[in-house]
Structures are given as C-alpha cells and as structure tokens.
Amino acid sequence: xxDSSSTRTPLGFDCAxxxxxxxxxxxxxxxVADEVSEASVDLVSRIDRTLAGARLSGVRDLVPAFCSLTxxxxxxxxxxxGSEEENTLPFDVLRRQIEVLLQDIPADIGYxxxxxxxxxxxxxxxxxxxxxxxxxxxxxxxxxxxxxTAPTYFVGMLGFLPGFPYLGGLDPRLFCPRRATxxxxxxxxxxxxxxxxxxxxxxxxPGGWHVIGRTPVVLFDLQREPISLLAMGDRVRFVSxxxxxxxxxxxxxx
Amino acid sequence: xxxxxxxxxxxxTLQDLGRWGSQRIGVPVSGAMDRYSHRLANLLVGxxxxxxxxxxxxxxxxxxxxxxxxxxxxxxxxxxxxxxxPFPKARPVLVRAGSTLDFGRCRRGCRxxxxxxGGFQVDPxxxxxxxxxxxxxxxxxxxxxxxxxxxxxxEPDARLxxxxxxxxxxxxxxxxxxxxxxxxxxxxxxxxxxxxxxxVGRHWExxxxxxxxxxxGNVYRVGTNSDRQGYRxxxxxxxxxxxxxxxxxxxxxxxxQIPPDGEPIVLMANRQTTGGYPRLGEVVSADLSLLAQxxxxxxxxxxxxxxxxxxxxxxxxxxDFALMREALALRAHI
Numbered sequence: 001x002x003d004s005s006s007t008r009t010p011l012g013f014d015c016a017x018x019x020x021x022x023x024x025x026x027x028x029x030x031x032v033a034d035e036v037s038e039a040s041v042d043l044v045s046r047i048d049r050t051l052a053g054a055r056l057s058g059v060r061d062l063v064p065a066f067c068s069l070t071x072x073x074x075x076x077x078x079x080x081x082g083s084e085e086e087n088t089l090p091f092d093v094l095r096r097q098i099e100v101l102l103q104d105i106p107a108d109i110g111y112x113x114x115x116x117x118x119x120x121x122x123x124x125x126x127x128x129x130x131x132x133x134x135x136x137x138x139x140x141x142x143x144x145x146x147x148x149t150a151p152t153y154f155v156g157m158l159g160f161l162p163g164f165p166y167l168g169g170l171d172p173r174l175f176c177p178r179r180a181t182x183x184x185x186x187x188x189x190x191x192x193x194x195x196x197x198x199x200x201x202x203x204x205x206p207g208g209w210h211v212i213g214r215t216p217v218v219l220f221d222l223q224r225e226p227i228s229l230l231a232m233g234d235r236v237r238f239v240s241x242x243x244x245x246x247x248x249x250x251x252x253x254x
Numbered sequence: 255x256x257x258x259x260x261x262x263x264x265x266x267t268l269q270d271l272g273r274w275g276s277q278r279i280g281v282p283v284s285g286a287m288d289r290y291s292h293r294l295a296n297l298l299v300g301x302x303x304x305x306x307x308x309x310x311x312x313x314x315x316x317x318x319x320x321x322x323x324x325x326x327x328x329x330x331x332x333x334x335x336x337x338x339x340p341f342p343k344a345r346p347v348l349v350r351a352g353s354t355l356d357f358g359r360c361r362r363g364c365r366x367x368x369x370x371x372g373g374f375q376v377d378p379x380x381x382x383x384x385x386x387x388x389x390x391x392x393x394x395x396x397x398x399x400x401x402x403x404x405x406x407x408x409e410p411d412a413r414l415x416x417x418x419x420x421x422x423x424x425x426x427x428x429x430x431x432x433x434x435x436x437x438x439x440x441x442x443x444x445x446x447x448x449x450x451x452x453x454v455g456r457h458w459e460x461x462x463x464x465x466x467x468x469x470x471g472n473v474y475r476v477g478t479n480s481d482r483q484g485y486r487x488x489x490x491x492x493x494x495x496x497x498x499x500x501x502x503x504x505x506x507x508x509x510x511q512i513p514p515d516g517e518p519i520v521l522m523a524n525r526q527t528t529g530g531y532p533r534l535g536e537v538v539s540a541d542l543s544l545l546a547q548x549x550x551x552x553x554x555x556x557x558x559x560x561x562x563x564x565x566x567x568x569x570x571x572x573x574d575f576a577l578m579r580e581a582l583a584l585r586a587h588i
Contacts, residue, residue, distance in 0.1 A: 022509050023456075023536055024536030024564070025453070026507075026541065027506045027570070035501075062278065063528070065503040065504055068501075072274070072277075089562060091565075158278065159280050159527045160527075160528065161389075161526075162279060163280055179396075203390075206390065218387075220279075227279060247380050
C-alpha cells in the first residue's frame with residue numbers, strides 16, 4: 001500500500017510518491033512524501049487548492065498537513081458517475097476523480113504564503129523552559145533567542161487546538177523531545193518547542209512542549225477575519241521584544 | 255423561553271452532527287457521540303436531523319418547561335420522568351407548560367439525547383450548534399449547561415407532525431405519548447464483550463505480528479479516563495517493532511492511536527483535528543454509536559474488516575434509518 005520507491009508519477013507534477021488510502025469508511029488520505037519539508041507542504045497546498053476548487057460531491061472537509069491531505073466524505077452524497085459499476089465504493093469513486101484532477105495542476109495555485117511577524121517576550125515568567133534548555137546546550141539565553149529568531153518558519157499544519165501552528169524550519173540545535181510530564185496548564189500565547197517544531201498555544205491548555213516565550217498577539221478570534229491569524233503555508237518570523245513592550249502590546253489589544 | 259435548567263447533570267451539552275469545514279484551522283468537529291440516537295431523537299419530534307439536541311452523560315439534567323414542548327429521548331436508558339411520572343424513550347412525548355422534566359441516573363448505556371420540536375434556538379458558530387468546551391464556543395455559550403440556564407426553543411414548523419401534536423395536546427392525560435415507539439439499536443443491552451469492527455490503518459504494519467494478534471485476540475476494557483475526546487482501552491499494551499517515525503496528520507472519529515505507554519486510545523467526537531501517534535486503524539462508522547454508549551468498565555473485542563464490509567454496515571444502518579423515517583411519517587399523520 002505504501003510504495004516508497006521514487007517514481008515519476010503519471011500526474012501533472014513531480015511527486016516522489018502519491019498514495020491514496022482510506023482513513024476509516026468516511027475519509028481518505030492523499031500522502032505525498034515521507035519527510036517534512038517546505039516542498040512537501042507546497043505539494044499538499046497545490047493538491048488542496050485543486051481539490052477544494054473541484055467541489056467533489058460528498059466531500060465535507062479537507063484537512064492539509066505536513067505531507068498529506070485528508071478528505072472527509074459523506075458516503076451517501078458521493079455521486080457515482082454513470083461509467084462506474086453500481087457497487088463501486090464511494091472511496092474508489094473519489095480516488096478515481098482525484099487521480100484525474102491531479103493530472104493537471106497549475107504551478108501557481110498554492111497557498112498565499114504571507115509573511116507574519118510575531119513579537120515574543122522570551123524567557124523569565126513568559127518562558128520558563130528557556131533558561132534550562134539554553135543551559136543544557138551550553139549557550140547563553142541571548143544565543144538561544146538569536147537561534148530562535150533567525151529562521152523564517154513555515155506553517156506545516158494547524159492542529160491540536162484551534163489556530164495552533166506547527167512551524168517547520170527550527171534550527172536543529174534547538175530540537176528537543178517533549179517534556180516527560182506535560183504541564184497541566186500552559187498560558188495562551190505561549191511560544192514553545194516540541195521535537196523538531198516550534199508552536200504557539202492560542203488557548204490555555206495542558207501541554208507537553210517546552211515554553212520559551214510568550215506573544216501578546218491573539219492567534220484565534222472568532223470575531224476577526226481571518227479567524228486564525230495563521231494559515232497553512234504562511235511564513236513566520238519571531239521578533240524578540242522586552243517585557244515592557246509585551247505589557248504595552250497586551251494592554252493596547254485589550 | 256422553553257426549558258429552564260434545574261439541575262445540570264454530570265455533562266449536559268448541546269450537540270449536533272458536527273462542525274465541518276474548519277478543521278483546516280484546527281477546529282475540532284465535535285458533535286454528538288452517538289450520532290444515531292441524536293438523529294433518531296430529532297426525527298421523532300419532526301426536526302431536521304441537524305438540529306441540536308442535549309447530550310447527557312451518566313447523570314442527567316432536570317428542567318422546567320416554561321411552555322408546552324414536544325420532546326423525544328433516545329440512546330441510554332435514564333430514570334426519565336415528567337412530574338415524577340416515568341415516560342418511555344424513543345417516541346414523541348408532550349410535556350405541558352409548567353411541568354418538571356427530570357433525567358436522574360443512567361441505568362443502561364452512557365449517553366442519552368433530548369430533542370425538542372423546533373430545535374434549540376442558539377446561533378450556529380462556524381456552521382454548527384455543537385458545544386466545544388475547550389475553545390469556549392458553540393452550543394450554549396461554549397459550555398456545559400448550568401443550573402438557572404434558560405434554553406430557548408424555536409417555534410416548531412407548522413408542517414411538522416401537526417396532527418400528532420394536536421392529538422397529544424388534546425389528550426385527557428397529563429403526560430401524553432403515542433403507544434408506538436421507534437426501534438432503537440439495542441446491541442449494547444446485551445452483556446459484553448461487545449464486538450467493535452475496525453479497518454487497519456496507516457501504521458498497522460509497524461506493529462509486530464504478536465502485537466497485532468494481541469490487539470485482536472484479547473478483551474479490552476473501557477478505561478475510567480475515557481471521555482468525549484477519546485476512549486482509553488485497558489488491556490495488553492501495544493508497542494511498535496521499532497520506533498516509528500510518525501508525521502502528524504489528520505485523524506478521524508474512530509482512529510485508534512497508540513501513545514508511547516502502549517495503551518490504545520480510540521478518538522471520539524471531541525478529538526483534536528490532527529494526531530502524531532502511530533495509528534493502528536479506524537473503528538468502522540457503523541460501530542461508533544455502540545462504542546459511544548459503552549461506559550467505563552465495559553469490555554470490547556476488536557475485529558478486522560475491510561472497507562467494503564465497513565461501507566456495507568454503514569449503508570445498512572442508513573437503510574434502517576430511512577425506513578424508520580418513512581414509517582414515522584405515516585404514523586405521525588394518521
């Protein structure tokens with residue numbers, strides 16, 4: 001089912017592999033790569049845009065992630081074309097439609113990829129785990145912050161909580177496994193590191209990632225358009241701010 | 255106004271068939287755990303199946319009806335009474351203005367659904383009336399019901415069950431309901447272990463033959479730390495052959511995840527949109543209502559099926575449901 005051999009697919013774009021498989025009897029997954037990269041997210045974005053635009057009958061949600069796109073369908077509403085046999089499963093009907101649609105994808109159809117700057121107050125009360133993480137790496141807090149603010153990150157997925165971005169592009173020197181015991185409560189706005197990713201908690205929540213700072217920016221707001229500050233494919237840069245600037249910002253947006 | 259909350263119960267929330275279309279920004283689908291009972295309750299009062307119902311858990315809520323309402327209760331068996339008088343589930347019941355509607359304790363199953371003709375009048379958030387407590391939105395102010403809440407009920411559509419409503423309204427008894435009832439799924443009335451069918455998933459092959467055999471060959475118990483987000487299963491722990499590199503991706507209602515402690519978790523209605531643990535498989539949609547009715551301590555046995563079987567089981571349920579809808583339409587108009 002998961003053929004990992006690298007072949008040029010008969011599709012209208014370069015893709016190491018493309019697997020379509022069921023996720024239960026009401027969803028299917030299109031998987032495009034075995035490794036997370038900006039290229040895999042870009043590929044997912046183009047497939048996402050193409051299929052969203054096609055408005056396939058019966059499909060009620062599309063969920064992009066690092067290397068895959070998941071389609072949720074209502075099997076009663078998947079229309080079987082006249083050419084299909086009567087007992088063809090909705091999964092197979094959709095798979096065939098997807099394969100046809102993916103033979104011709106415009107190159108420029110991907111996400112908007114906006115650049116969003118996010119101010120962060122690092123360390124101290126705002127990021128209790130920064131000091132121990134820096135110490136364990138034999139670096140100063142300043143060096144740690146410099147490494148975290150240097151890259152332009154990409155949003156590889158939104159999940160866990162509404163508006164929670166999984167950011168790719170973290171400096172490998174800052175990779176670190178999740179906390180052995182998750183915290184019972186991580187504050188909203190907490191900027192954290194988990195494994196090879198950086199993320200931001202939009203809501204207060206239990207959490208297993210290492211909290212290194214906090215942003216005054218609101219990530220998820222139902223009264224705002226867009227509701228989620230970040231979307232798949234967006235670029236993110238962190239900008240270090242002082243505690244005073246944080247307090248001032250938080251005060252203004254109240 | 256229509257229903258005033260006298261007692262909240264353990265966890266009583268408004269739910270519908272879920273919040274679709276916003277998972278891409280991380281918003282969970284939520285919705286009723288036992289979709290079948292939710293839909294049936296709505297059907298019995300003439301509602302569209304997408305109207306919100308009150309999902310109650312283990313200990314139910316109590317209400318005062320501030321006006322006459324036609325209700326139906328489906329799913330778990332609670333000690334349900336109107337003004338102290340027990341009433342049956344799975345049929346329309348007329349509750350007169352000023353009556354007390356009380357649900358007491360759950361006797362069989364785990365969750366019941368209360369539908370009211372016209373539906374609960376709350377604004378949809380991102381297209382759904384389901385309550386999402388962690389996000390604080392949807393349903394009744396994004397939270398479980400509390401004592402003192404006044405739940406508004408929409409005026410039922412005049413086309414819906416007019417003759418039935420009139421007949422019950424004119425009945426001489428205080429608590430009026432028809433002599434017929436809808437047939438509910440009763441699979442969870444039998445003693446366990448219950449058969450739960452699943453399709454193998456993305457990381458099935460990453461588990462050794464023995465681990466896979468252990469999952470299928472043993473009885474698992476629903477853990478006490480199970481909730482609307484996920485069911486934790488107590489039984490033989492499962493560990494992948496070698497550490498698996500799992501790339502986080504979307505999960506679904508019924509996804510069986512294996513966290514590092516080896517204890518399987520079946521993701522339920524309030525699951526997160528994505529997951530990063532190995533995914534052993536997915537429970538077939540036709541068996542999710544049964545699973546949602548199993549309380550902590552219940553025993554289950556997993557059985558592998560293929561997609562065609564899963565689909566056939568789901569369609570068989572839909573046919574039953576369609577027949578019920580037709581039968582009901584006839585009944586209600588006599």
